[in-house]
Amino acid sequence: MTRVLVIDDEPPILRALRINLAARHYEVSVAADGASGLAAVARQRPDVVILDLGLPDMDGTEVIRGVRGWSATPIIVLSAAGQESQKVAALDAGADDYVTKPFGMDELLARLRAAVRRASPAPDEPVVVTPAFTVDLAAKRVTAAGRDVRLTPTEWQLLEILVRHSGRLVSQRQLLAEVWGPQYETEGNYLRVYMAHLRRKLEPDPARPRYLLTEPGMGYRFTAAAPPAAALGAQSLPGEDCSS
Amino acid sequence: MTRVLVIDDEPPILRALRINLAARHYEVSVAADGASGLAAVARQRPDVVILDLGLPDMDGTEVIRGVRGWSATPIIVLSAAGQESQKVAALDAGADDYVTKPFGMDELLARLRAAVRRASPAPDEPVVVTPAFTVDLAAKRVTAAGRDVRLTPTEWQLLEILVRHSGRLVSQRQLLAEVWGPQYETEGNYLRVYMAHLRRKLEPDPARPRYLLTEPGMGYRFTAAAPPAAALGAQSLPGEDCSS
């Protein structure tokens, strides 16, 4: 079920949205101002955010930037018909769409569908294979040594982020923000604990990880192909370079 | 450069779009009807399509479906203010956005930026290659002589700044300020120590650097292409000291 977070402080609009979204089987939650809206995004991880620009406590573009700092969740902005510059500012701050009030509910719903559709593209490679284990992103299933491995929700989230960025280094801040929420960005402890869990469940030799690698001081990296063992040790530079 | 395909048959709008897009350094091409529009998408692979619904030969949603059958290229629909059902149909057919005429050019450009931004999260060219090593800025990964090289966070920061200013001279003050903070601008020692680290890990001959060059009294410079040996003051012919 698609979860929608509505950040708005006008009861009539709120009511209309709630009714129409619930009728289409969306899961709706509500926040009445920017601060609680940002907190709600972090806590609930909605699939899409509908944001009214006329909030009592902070500027709408600030809310957008606050979300975009750590998340790519689609944001549809709602606003009274105003200056074009406001639209431009919101879109450039990272909003995905902009609807002016009064709006047709059918149009908003269509734009909502479009935003959600874009956000979850058909994953071209939903199964990632390593010599030691395979990860099926679509089925949310991990197999190691021929048998299914049970992962807790947190473990899965962590693994999924690393696997989706296969080969690339993912910073600790990003991992913490995406798994626990942006306010946990300094809790490096969590990462260490859960990386240890994942390695114990997936790595052939958890003490010497081959696929879930630590880059000290920077973050973690998932590598599908095991690197040659020698690459981890001292790199003796071969004098093989005959230029020209 | 971002390539935009405009599918429209009204000369005034076409003219306005062409002028404004070209002024923003977009590469613009044009098709006057649905059939040639579909052909143009297939041939040119534009980064984004602006599609007018009022085409002479076929229904706009047909064009959208024709593109969506095989491509996820962002489509922004342009249309005269009409029924809401038309908007819904276009969006559900796969359009990314819908702008009604008359529209503000700034708004359209902002929506265009939003669509392009969503489609290409990694816009730049993140891999820098030299004969001796390669630097992947997005993955934060360095490879020398075929093997991964482990860099410490400070080493990586330094290298990243130099590589991002490839070919240009970067002053010591700037390097110190960006890596250690503005209050360290006089600690030239740090730079010497870490440049030595980088050279030992990356340069084929750390004592005679080819890619991480010192400009005495000014700063450092990264060069992707090795300068000719003569420029370094090498007296011997290049062939003789290969196997040392």
Add this chain to the structure above:
DNA sequence: GGGTGGCGTTAAGAACGCGTCAAGATCAGC
């Protein structure tokens, strides 16, 4: 020729980050 300033190199202690373990808190299912 001697002096000077900038650079490369090395080495040592200090500081930090990471893996690990374990215990308490919280949650979900029965």
Add this chain to the structure above:
DNA sequence: GCTGATCTTGACGCGTTCTTAACGCCACCC
């Protein structure tokens, strides 16, 4: 209300990384 699983939190040891100082070398200037 109980039980097991999961999450949070703190502490400790170890290896790595950072900081800092000292020394030698070279180019340049007087």
